[in-house]
Amino acid sequence: MGTVSTSAEAPDTDRGAAPLLQMKRISISFPGVKALTDVDFQTVSGTAHALIGANGAGKSTLMKILSGAYNHYEGEIWIEGKPVHIRTPKEAKDLGIQIVYQEVDTALISNLTVGENIMLNRTVHDMGKRQLIRWKELHEESAAILAGMNIRIPSKKLISELTLAEKQMVLIARAISTQCRILVLDEPTAPLSHSETEQLFKLVRKLKGDGVSVIFISHRLPELYAICDEITIMRDGRLVKHGRMADIAQSKVVEYMLGAKMEQQFPHIEREIGEVCFDVRNVVDKGKIHGVDLHIRQGEIVGLAGLVGAGKTELCRAIFGAAPTSTGEISLKGKVLRVHSPHDAVRQGIALVPEERRREGVFVAESVSVNLTAAVLSRFSKWGSWLHFGKERQASRDMIQRLGIKTPGERTKVGNLSGGNQQKVAIGKWLLAEADVYIFDERPKASM
DSSP: OOOSSSOOOOOOOOSSSOOSEEEEEEEEEETTEEEEEEEEEEEOTTOEEEEEESTTSSHHHHHHHHTTSOOOOEEEEEETTEEEOOOSHHHHHHTTEEEEOSOGGGTSOTTSBHHHHHTHHHHHHHTTTOSSOOHHHHHHHHHHHHHHTTOOOOTTSBGGGSOHHHHHHHHHHHHHTSOOSEEEEESTTTTOOHHHHHHHHHHHHHHHHTTOEEEEEOSOHHHHHHHOSEEEEEETTEEEEEEEGGGSOHHHHHHHHHSSOHHHHSOOOOOOOOSEEEEEEEEEETTTEEEEEEEEETTOOOOOOOOTTSSHHHHHHHHTTOOTTOEEEEEETTEEEOOSSHHHHHHTTEEEEOSSIIIIIOOTTSBHHHHHHGGGGGGGEETTTEEOHHHHHHHHHHHHHHHTOOOSOTTSBGGGSOHHHHHHHHHHHHHHHTOSEEEESSOOTTOO
């Protein structure tokens, strides 16, 4: 027990407090994939528990079982020492289990207000009891919840007018508006600024004090060490380590996640930095970007930092031709480009991996192959109109192997993949396009 390579340690949170949640010998399979194998997980009231693992480890799948999103699992779930059967999200919510996913737009209704979204679960639940919605009461309650979280978002503001960070906070507000006993946060700090993260942590500490068990799915180890009491590490659908955060060094956490030392997985590579090859001058988008210049050399990785709302996403979209109102000059390898649309950008060697993957980065209802080759279909066409499916599939298989995308095959729908593997597909699409400039808006979520 305790070795990095193969052994697993079962949860041992019995330190004077009975477990609030126990998941025992959980297994689940999807077509061609064994996603989880005999996983044990448990946590106690009033604690924050880190659930981490590399790409495809199964952490999100385990929590989707807990939330009722997947119901064909094997194993047992116990709450407060009693076995429960969770087959639907409603059953999970009735037990006090709430989950906030990282893909916030799939969980919010954009044409409703903040208050309506926060109180959505309760409104639907009460529809059978009364036919009229008490709007004043609804907004007063939601405003009180937001105030209790120190969030300054008007209850009557439309969701469509919010930033990604604000949407995240609205989802958390919705979760705690009910009798929440177990709160699962999937990459909660990814869209948040440092100050917003601190605000979230203050809220988590308050929830812990109220007896709520908070489960964090994240790759940001310093944040986990700052807020979490316990840690469970998964790899390849199995439990490999459980313990107290304070008892496991960060370097060891990475070893458990990867099955090897960091320097073995990601060795240092020497490279030469060339001359400036990508030049962006005086980019302006009224009210969003004010005369930004970028000068990037060949072989160089440049980080673009700023608080949420500072204009990072807007600049990325302007360079990619996805901001019609923007102006400025873009040069690549000494040639001035005319970029008025994403099509122009792709054709001239610029690629963008967007922040909101499911909405803008991939076609979740289409296959891995369709997604990987979407930007280069002309490469696989015969006589200008007919697709050569054999070449398309082979190119997809090569990219799947190159990036280590965990999928039963190239025909699997992207929506059936884990979040990290969806991100790999979004990146692989542009690698196949052999772009000269790659823009990543926010770090690749869930792809560690």
